Amino acid sequence: MTFDPPPGEPGSTAADDLLPRKFFDRPVDEVAPDLLGHVLVHGDVAVRLTEVEAYAGPLDPASHAYRGLTPRTEVMFGPPGHAYVYFTYGMHFCVNLVCGEEGTASAVLLRAGQITAGADTARERRPKSTERDLARGPARLCTALAIGREQNGLDVCSPESPLLIIEGDPADPSLIRSGPRTGVNGAKDTPWRFWIDGDPTVSPYRAHVPRKRNPPA
DNA sequence: TTCGAGATCGGCT
């Protein structure tokens, strides 16, 4: 398996390659499948998105916004086209893109993708991963792209931003599948996980398993 | 290949 060379020098992304903000200013369940095939760029690493999940704001029990506006979820309640990065399980970062009108607090979790540029850099960050595993899973995707707290709130539609979403090869609509969301306790019957069928970088589905606790002595 | 369990800490009740 080979990787295509980067389309140009890092940072040379033309502004008209960026997805426009109005792309994100739509209902989250429309934006999520449309994101498949587009490319998230941070530094010299680029990832073509192959798997995403939609979260519908305060009405969605699976969403961080379910409990309302908090300092953590502030970005979700802001304007569309911004990155919401959160820290979970004490060790992992995950990245979402805010969708819909300001205040709706809906977002798309970026779950997996294929590295299309900067594979060497990504491999340095994840030396134990095979090529297909480099961005297979939301936390791995963040590691491969070096996304952390500093990237929270960045505007991915602005050419000035270090974190950008650029137009890629849109996924073949006949290959887009949807199903229940991964690792989510509430609202697990909502088929808001979207992926490109047959793509090896799509993470395996795992039903939610509550963590076992140490029994009291 | 699949399954089970541990790791680790911020956010919220």
Place this chain on the structure above:
DNA sequence: GCCGATCTCGAAG
């Protein structure tokens, strides 16, 4: 204190 939009490793089939 409890829980979580996860990942990794080791063991077993």
